[in-house]
Amino acid sequence: MEKSAHITLDDIAKKIGVSKVTVSKALRGHPDISKETTKLVRKVSEELGYTPNYMARNLSSKRSNTIGVVVPKIAHFFFSAVIESIYDTAFHNNYEIILTVSQENSEREIKHIESLLAMRVDGLIVSITQQTRDSAIFDKVKKQGIPLTFIDRVLDIPGTSSVTVDDRGGTFQAIEHAIKHGYTKIAHLAGFPEINIGLRRYQGFEDAMKQYNIPINSDWVIYGGFGEEAGYRGFMKLYNSNNLPEFIFAVTYPVALGVYAAVEEVGLKIPDDIDIMCFGNSDVNRFISPSLSCVNQPTEQLGKTAVELILDQIKNIDTFEPQHIEIPTGLLLRETCTNRGNNPFRKIISVEI
Amino acid sequence: MEKSAHITLDDIAKKIGVSKVTVSKALRGHPDISKETTKLVRKVSEELGYTPNYMARNLSSKRSNTIGVVVPKIAHFFFSAVIESIYDTAFHNNYEIILTVSQENSEREIKHIESLLAMRVDGLIVSITQQTRDSAIFDKVKKQGIPLTFIDRVLDIPGTSSVTVDDRGGTFQAIEHAIKHGYTKIAHLAGFPEINIGLRRYQGFEDAMKQYNIPINSDWVIYGGFGEEAGYRGFMKLYNSNNLPEFIFAVTYPVALGVYAAVEEVGLKIPDDIDIMCFGNSDVNRFISPSLSCVNQPTEQLGKTAVELILDQIKNIDTFEPQHIEIPTGLLLRETCTNRGNNPFRKIISVEI
DNA sequence: GTGAAAGCGCTAACAG
DNA sequence: CTGTTAGCGCTTTCAC
Numbered sequence: 001m002e003k004s005a006h007i008t009l010d011d012i013a014k015k016i017g018v019s020k021v022t023v024s025k026a027l028r029g030h031p032d033i034s035k036e037t038t039k040l041v042r043k044v045s046e047e048l049g050y051t052p053n054y055m056a057r058n059l060s061s062k063r064s065n066t067i068g069v070v071v072p073k074i075a076h077f078f079f080s081a082v083i084e085s086i087y088d089t090a091f092h093n094n095y096e097i098i099l100t101v102s103q104e105n106s107e108r109e110i111k112h113i114e115s116l117l118a119m120r121v122d123g124l125i126v127s128i129t130q131q132t133r134d135s136a137i138f139d140k141v142k143k144q145g146i147p148l149t150f151i152d153r154v155l156d157i158p159g160t161s162s163v164t165v166d167d168r169g170g171t172f173q174a175i176e177h178a179i180k181h182g183y184t185k186i187a188h189l190a191g192f193p194e195i196n197i198g199l200r201r202y203q204g205f206e207d208a209m210k211q212y213n214i215p216i217n218s219d220w221v222i223y224g225g226f227g228e229e230a231g232y233r234g235f236m237k238l239y240n241s242n243n244l245p246e247f248i249f250a251v252t253y254p255v256a257l258g259v260y261a262a263v264e265e266v267g268l269k270i271p272d273d274i275d276i277m278c279f280g281n282s283d284v285n286r287f288i289s290p291s292l293s294c295v296n297q298p299t300e301q302l303g304k305t306a307v308e309l310i311l312d313q314i315k316n317i318d319t320f321e322p323q324h325i326e327i328p329t330g331l332l333l334r335e336t337c338t339n340r341g342n343n344p345f346r347k348i349i350s351v352e353i
Numbered sequence: 354m355e356k357s358a359h360i361t362l363d364d365i366a367k368k369i370g371v372s373k374v375t376v377s378k379a380l381r382g383h384p385d386i387s388k389e390t391t392k393l394v395r396k397v398s399e400e401l402g403y404t405p406n407y408m409a410r411n412l413s414s415k416r417s418n419t420i421g422v423v424v425p426k427i428a429h430f431f432f433s434a435v436i437e438s439i440y441d442t443a444f445h446n447n448y449e450i451i452l453t454v455s456q457e458n459s460e461r462e463i464k465h466i467e468s469l470l471a472m473r474v475d476g477l478i479v480s481i482t483q484q485t486r487d488s489a490i491f492d493k494v495k496k497q498g499i500p501l502t503f504i505d506r507v508l509d510i511p512g513t514s515s516v517t518v519d520d521r522g523g524t525f526q527a528i529e530h531a532i533k534h535g536y537t538k539i540a541h542l543a544g545f546p547e548i549n550i551g552l553r554r555y556q557g558f559e560d561a562m563k564q565y566n567i568p569i570n571s572d573w574v575i576y577g578g579f580g581e582e583a584g585y586r587g588f589m590k591l592y593n594s595n596n597l598p599e600f601i602f603a604v605t606y607p608v609a610l611g612v613y614a615a616v617e618e619v620g621l622k623i624p625d626d627i628d629i630m631c632f633g634n635s636d637v638n639r640f641i642s643p644s645l646s647c648v649n650q651p652t653e654q655l656g657k658t659a660v661e662l663i664l665d666q667i668k669n670i671d672t673f674e675p676q677h678i679e680i681p682t683g684l685l686l687r688e689t690c691t692n693r694g695n696n697p698f699r700k701i702i703s704v705e706i
Numbered sequence: 707g708t709g710a711a712a713g714c715g716c717t718a719a720c721a722g
Numbered sequence: 723c724t725g726t727t728a729g730c731g732c733t734t735t736c737a738c
Binding site (some may be wrong): 006008009010020021024025052053054055056057058059060061062245 | 730731732733734
């Protein structure tokens with residue numbers, strides 16, 4: 001008797017005196033098997049502490065009931081919220097998720113996708129790294145016939161689906177709001193134009209400025225990244241030029257936080273001396289002072305849609321047509337870029353530990 | 354020719370004219386096989402776009418090279434940071450992680466663990482939900498001989514390991530710091546005493562008060578939860594009692610944020626009217642105003658240690674002795690509970706999008 | 707209703 | 723160095 005001898009179908013079968021096929025069918029509720037037998041099988045397998053072996057099951061059935069997910073980061077409000085939604089949706093559909101994290105490293109991304117393929121996931125959801133340029137690995141995925149849906153960070157590969165946020169429209173809304181708030185001297189800390197979100201958010205900015213006939217001051221469009229540092233340096237550049245705009249639109253919330261730090265450092269005040277909004281919400285936005293108005297990304301919908309899309313494709317592998325879904329955004333107005341001293345939006349919402 | 358016919362060892366073997374065993378060995382770099390054959394095999398399998406089938410591999414080798422992880426939440430600074438560290442460490446050790454999220458729901462937790470067992474993970478790392486009381490599922494894990502390590506949220510089960518933060522010592526440090534800062538009227542918003550972190554942090558508070566001979570005012574020890582709401586209500590209770598303490602120690606950072614909101618609402622100022630620290634860092638802490646001093650949890654070390662522990666046990670399954678490792682904490686001093694107006698700790702640190 | 711046979715793709719032992 | 727033989731535990735025909 002081995003220490004950790006796993007119970008198998010055969011063990012149960014022998015104990016009852018039927019064949020393992022019967023047990024297998026009974027456990028899966030196959031209509032072939034009589035109610036009584038099924039009941040007995042269930043009871044005995046419970047007693048024996050039977051745990052099915054998915055490896056074996058998947059090997060013979062050629063399906064894994066599993067979706068592979070690749071994201072660049074996890075310790076970030078946007079991604080962790082999306083991932084939570086992915087897990088939730090998968091759970092309700094009786095699918096397993098295998099999550100991998102590329103750490104913004106494209107080599108790692110490739111390795112993870114390779115692993116996921118080797119695990120024979122039924123479908124793949126991926127949000128690419130900032131450095132991903134080569135699409136060879138995704139061609140491999142396609143060649144193996146594994147459904148692929150991109151989420152937020154997208155590569156344009158025929159035959160794949162995508163779920164994105166309406167970056168352009170969302171940014172347009174924000175800039176429009178600022179303009180209607182009375183601002184015309186508007187700066188944009190814009191990330192990098194090579195990254196799709198950077199480009200699209202810039203386009204939204206441009207759209208709005210054009211529509212309202214406000215000339216874009218090229219000194220006020222500053223590239224440099226998506227992190228706090230970029231925000232800090234971006235603001236300092238504006239400050240040192242002695243030609244400060246009235247309003248800054250930050251491409252991400254970390255960029256906005258960098259601006260907050262810089263503004264405080266030089267002794268100015270938000271929103272009196274310089275006002276600001278950004279793309280993307282986080283729990284920080286609500287609690288910094290003044291609380292930060294932003295374009296809200298519907299993270300829950302993003303994750304849910306991606307999973308539903310991939311499940312649809314898995315289940316209708318032959319007829320499925322790739323889709324590109326763009327989720328609309330909304331504005332989340334708080335203390336910046338509003339006239340509210342005491343902001344009604346700044347409510348207490350429960351956050352678990 | 355099927356659409357997505359996966360390439361198998363046999364396909365490669367036939368193409369070259371060797372047996373599939375040779376191919377299998379060559380691919381795994383087995384010393385049996387000659388350099389030339391290995392090279393050839395590698396080349397051909399590359400050409401054919403071979404992807405190994407882990408299901409089959411694991412089934413026959415009885416190992417999965419996979420660690421299962423169960424956490425209660427993911428969209429939370431502490432957990433997402435720990436998870437990132439778990440992934441990182443596993444990656445460097447050539448192990449896969451299968452992450453599941455229980456959403457603080459113990460039924461879901463059980464289902465996930467069952468799935469992970471069925472996937473035949475080589476080991477399990479779990480952080481239990483707030484409602485987990487029943488240990489039956491963990492007994493099952495033990496019975497199947499799967500190494501189990503708890504992380505942060507622990508159940509006391511013989512034969513399992515744990516990695517925790519020194520909640521008690523960390524809290525002691527914080528309270529001691531407050532006392533040395535001159536405070537004697539000290540309150541504690543303490544979560545729930547039934548949850549291990551709640552209890553241990555309270556004990557640390559008690560330790561410090563006793564050591565410095567400061568009587569504990571029972572009106573100033575307030576239970577109610579670990580979220581923002583609890584902080585909000587807790588402060589309001591203190592405020593309405595007309596006997597405000599000088600300092601509050603919050604059991605988590607969301608609790609502290611709730612206090613911030615409440616303090617602002619009643620028109621008081623932190624740290625002048627009431628000072629505060631909390632257990633646990635987050636990116637919020639640094640950016641709220643005033644920035645929030647806290648007990649720092651070494652998330653990276655936590656994750657790393659847990660993985661190393663479980664790998665140790667996997668590799669030395671017969672000789673391994675369960676360990677209980679407590680990671681020491683440190684104080685992260687910022688603007689609250691210090692004399693710094695302009696806080697040197699409040700630096701710009703890069704945060705990716 | 708039930709079961710025998712075959713095989714999923716791979717690896718482990720052993721033989722040559 | 724290479725290959726043969728035997729499964730891993732399960733599901734899928736297809737016959738009874």
